[in-house]
Structure formats: C-alpha cells, structure tokens
Amino acid sequence: MSRSDQEGPPRYLKDREEYFSDEQRKRTTVESRKMEKRVRENLRAQKDRPAVMKYFDDIHTYGGIRVKELKEFRKTGGKVVGTLCVMVPFELINAAGARGVRVSSGYYEPVHPANELLGDAGLCPMVKSTIGAKMVHSDPLAEEIDLLVCPATCDGKLKLAEIYEDWAPVMMMNIPRVKTGDTTSRLWMGEIKFLKQKLEELTGRKIKRKALLNEIGKWNDAQAAWGRLLEYRKSKTPPISGQDMMLIAQASQKDEITRWTKKVKDLEKELKVMVRKGLHAGETGAARIMLAGSPMIYPNFKIPSLVEESGGLIVSDELCSGHRIMSDPVMLDERSMSEMLMALAERYFFPCTCPCFSPNDDRIRRMKESIHLFGVEGVVFHTLRGCHLNNLEATKIEMKLREAEIPMIKLESEYDDGDVEQVRTRIEAFVEMIKTRRAFSVKKEGSS
Template sequence: MNTLESVKALCQKRDRRARELRGEGKKIIGYLSAYLPKEIINAAGCVPYRILGDPNEPITDGDNFLEQACCPFVRSCFDIGVKGRLDFLDGFVAPHYCHNIEGVYDIWTYNIKTDFSHFIDVPHTIHPSCHEFLKEELAMFKDKIGEFAGVAISNQKISESILQYNENRDLFRQMYELRKQDPPLLSGSEVIEIIVAGSSMPVEEYSALLKGCIEEATTRTKRPERKGARVMVMGSGLDNPAFIELIEQCGANVVIDDLSVGTRGQWHDVEITQDPLDGLATMYLEKFPCSRNCRSSGLPPETRQDDLRARFGHILDFAHDFDVAGVIVYTLRYCDPIQYDVPDIEDYLREAGLPVLSVEDDYFMSGQGKLRTMIEAFLEMIER
C-alpha cells in the first residue's frame, strides 16, 4: 500500500493509531478546535488528538443533551462521544473558540468522563492585554497537564515541541506548494484526507506522513487532471473530503483553502522566544486569521477598506498566490462567527474581481443534489 492509499485507511479509522498508542501507555488528549496549543500537550509527553465529527453518522444520542439549533459540527462531535467512540481519550481540552464550544464544555465533561479536562479562555480581541491574559491561561494549562502527566514541563521542553511543530508546518506548506502547479500535483480532497489523518497521530509521525505524501505526489505517474477552474474553499467546520471531492467532480481544481483544519492553524510558524509561552500566545492570538477574532488594521482613522483588508487580506493573498478564479464560502448552519462575516467577505472579494459562491450546509451534506447544482452553475459562470 502506498502512502496516499494508507491515508485513506487512516481517515476511515482515525482512532486506530491513538488506541494503539494508548495500549503502549501513552496518554491521549482529545481537543476541539485548532485554537488549542498542541505544543504544550506534546511537551507533556501526551498525544494530541483532534476531535472531529462524523458526517456519515446521524446524530441521535447527542440530541438528548444538546439543542438542534446548535452547531452541527459540535453536535456531531458530542454525539460520537456519548456513543462511546472516544473512549480511548484520557483527557479532553477545549478552547473558547465560540459560544457553541464554550457551552458544550460543561455538558461534555459531565457526560463523557475522562481523567483530565481543561478549558482555555482564548480572548477574541487582539490587544497587548489580551496577549498577557492568554499567556497566563497557557501557563495554567501547562501546569495542569504537567501535573496530570506526572512531568515538570520546562521552557526547554516547550521550545523543543515548538520546533517539532514548526518543522511540521514547513512540510505542510511544502505540500501546499505542490498545488500551485496546473494541474495541481495533489487534489484538494487528497490534501484534506492527509490533514485529517495527520491530526490523529503524534507530530513526528504526521511529519513522516507528509514527507511520504510529498515524495509520492511528485513521482507518481497518475496525477489529478486539469479541470476547468482553480478555486479556493473557505469557511467553517469543513473537515469532510467528500465536499471537496464534490467540487472537483463538478469540474474544478480546489487548490487552496482558508479552513480551520487547513491553513488557518498551520500556515505560520510559532516564533522562538525566550519564554516560549510568548511565542505561543502570539501565534494563537495574532497569527490565526479567523472570524471569531476582532481584528483591526490599527490605522487611524480606519476606513471600511482598511478594516476589510485587516480581516480578509490573507484570503485575497492566497487567491493571487494560487491563481484562483473563484472562491466558495462554506458555512455551517448556526455558525454565527463566519455567517456574520460572509457579507463582508463577499463584498471584499468581489470588489477585488473574484467571483464568490456562498453555501450553507448542515455538515452532513444532506442536500448534496442542491449543492451540486449550485457549484456547477458557479463554475459555468467563472469559466466563461
């Protein structure tokens, strides 16, 4: 089995490696959202495991505890938890990403028992005082998980962990560079599969997986076909390769993204600082472009264009760097942060000459026929 084929198997059975490692005595710490500092979990000698939902599993048991007017991604994650599918986790950590994750934390820890649990209050505003606040939150988390793991987490251990993750991010960017070619050497659905698989294993194994995928993508003879348009996908809660595959089936090459599982948390390195918590606080507060953060250009007086550039300029930069002809904005139902931003995103990109298609989904692609019709019509428009 080649590397890319093994990735598919890992995606289909994400918990397999984590269960093996737990059997070997490793502590597995599940976390919600990319805003969680994996570097600290790794420095404690534990394995970070990103909790994702299951688009193929109907929500049943979880709806006994959560309202249906709640983020379907969060509901799906909770549902597989109460069904016992996360019974290999030794700990559960959640950051204050949004009100849905904040609200589910107490319900989760009460109904899905683990030996360790912790909530990290991540500020929503970028300001020096917020940096200091987050640094204190990370210091508290470091002490708590160190106590749980039975180790003293030194600054040196955190710095070494940061270097491991920075190496991983460098490989991640190398993988994305392969998508600048026309046609791309890796399809969009393949990339999402690699990311989903990698988020369920230790960082050193993920880096080895990336190296193998990069080597195979550059040497294989059967590569992705050149499609009619190069598109970017952005939005919330999208970890399902099937949606990206649907876009590619409709006749496009998905070559770049602005997604939580994609570029948002993995595009920028953590700065090496004397106190490594400073570098982590800067990374997870300032280098993580997301609708849940209130960003400002810092220019007085601030114009609307200044504001839009500060919030969404990275999206336009990606579109130019990867030669994108259109952008598909994917939003989950009840995801307030991204839905509030969608009108401004559309205005900003269209003013820059980029066509935009906004779609709302329930995470399970239950309206796949409707999605296909919308995507095909959008691609036909931008290919004229």
C-alpha cells in the first residue's frame, strides 16, 4: 500500500507510512464496515420508510456500488476529485469531466490512528477521522480520489489538508473569512479561477462554456427537486424522517447528479402516495426539532438517530452536511465564462453560513426563517469536540433563540459511542420539555 512513489515533498508522515501494524489497519477497516452496517440497519428499521430510500443507502454503503463505479470510471482514465466542504463547486468539477465526492469521514474507528500519530487529542474528530482513514486506508471511497480540494475554513481543515498531501495531491482554497462584499468576492473569485485551472490540469481538458452551463442546469434541477421534498417536511405529519433527508442530501455529493435527481423525483412520487395513505415518519405528535451546528457525516448519525428515537422528528436542519448542500441555486445573469464563474463563486460563498465567517448574522436569520417555515419547536445544536467556531456561535444563537422563545439544547459530541446513553437522557428530557410546553401553550390559548 506504500505510496512512496507519489510526487511532492514528504512533509509529516510520508516516511512513517509503516507506523501502523497490519492488525490495526485491519481492525479500523473491519470496525468501519461494522459501524456503517449498524447505522444502515438502524436507518432501515425506521417505520414507514419509503422504498426508494434503499437506493440512497446503497450509495453510502461501505465499499458499495458507488465505490465500484468510481473504480471503473478511473480505470477508463476518469479523474475523481475529493472535497471536504460544501464550498467547492461541484458544477466546475463535473464540467471538467471529473467526478466529485465528499470524503469527510463519519467513521469512528479511524480517529484512533490519527490520535496516535498527530498527538492532538483536542482536535475535531471529523478531521481526525478523515485523516486517520487515509492513513490506514480504511475508507474505500477516499482511496479513489486523484485530487483533494480543501477550502481552508477552520484550523483543523487547514492542517488536515496539509497532512493529507502525504497521501494524495491536495489543492487548498483560501477562504476569505471576513465577509465584506466586493473585496471578498474578488478574492474568492480568484480562488475559483485557480480551481478551474487546477481541474483542467488534472483532467487535461479545457472546461467549456457549454459544459459548465449544462452542469449548472443539472445542479439547479437537483436543487428544485430538493426544494419540492422540503415542502413535505412542512406538513404537520412529515412523511420522511430527518435522518433520511440528511442521507439524501449527502448522497448528492457522492452520486451522479442526474441519477440523484431522478431518484429524488421518484421519492417525491412515493411520498405523495404515503401522504394520501396517512403514513408519516416518527411517532404521532413528535416534537419538531431543528438540527444545527457541526456537520454530521454519514455514518455518524448518532445525534439525529437519538433525536428521532426519543420522540422527536427532525423537520429542518442548517448543517453543511444537510440542507445547506442544496439550499442555494446558481442564478445566471449572463452566460459568458467569467460571468458564469462569478455566479458560481458567489453562490458557493455568500449564502454560506459556516461559522468560520464573520460577520455571520445571516446564520441566525436563516435559522429563524426555517424555524418559522417548518414549525420548529426546539433546536438541537450539536458541536463536535474541538469545533471552536460552532461552540462560540452556539451561545450567541441560544441568546437570540431565547428572545424568540425557541428552546435550544447544546450537545458536544465525540466520534465515540460511549456517551450515547447520557446524550439520550438529555435529548429525552428536551423532547419531553417541548411536549409539556406545547400542552401549556394550548392551555394558555384556551383560557385567554
């Protein structure tokens, strides 16, 4: 498995490739596979789950069909580009003839090799898991990438990308973290142009205007389909669970987008039938929850599954691993290359409410709007341990939500099953509180 023939200077770990024993490599792989299977079965056990969802399960399956397809694709000379962030324009990757996959890892086990070698126990577990999986080659999807595009959003990602260079070529993108309009737009536009150039170098073909236009169209189609799915979540008894919605959103960053759109449309038809039959996800009278905070990459569905098992139903989220993947379309004013790139650049940058930006008042505004649209009764704010940006924003958001009389619970989690029961107790109490509140407000309305 040694990749010592890889070009580029050795930085941190390249010469220590053999650091891990075969036994540890094997254990990480086996544990990852087991974990994915467990989570998948847990998802399948949901009541009244649409049949089309099986397709999205398959896309995410460990070493499943998508990995095989990408392998085939690479054999025919195709290039696969890994990303670590929602701010990388997939349209551009596809227009270059490459395929994009998000390789952020949700597996728990690879955290340990990364912990051993990096020696930063306080680092974000998602970063550790992603780099750990690459170190011991335990994630088949991440093994298929020819280039990793990593916007340097936070400290963890910044160093992750740097270390990753020992295993795969990396292109880092400078994120202008202070959002001030014109200057920022120009800086980010420069990064997008650089990405275009890098992609062209990788695939050896120019990104054509028509091709880019075509891809933007496909992704806008996908967004429209996603938008129609969201309408179902607004109903009093949503026919689809929040976990499934997150699964679908994340599938778009692994799958062929046209096929994904088709499947989403199929799902929409199925949901229509389900609504007519009166079937719905979650228990009757479930507390309507919004998920916010740090990303939850499949199979790290600990928090959402706990919420939905404890009598809650996730009706909305503002995660970069959920709704935010699909929340903003590219609107073209003119169709020259540079104008399209600008439209693309601004779509991926300005509406993004990643906590790495300042000022980030848009986040709370968008959350409030979603709370209003989806009838959210409580917010579960999840932060990964070591995610300072989300941790610091959580307090601010909690204060603002308190003004709007929306309860919020903040949960800090590791990539670890150890805290499940503890978190469950807290979530159950939170859900119970929401239901009590509901009864109280009904009484109040009745008496007045």
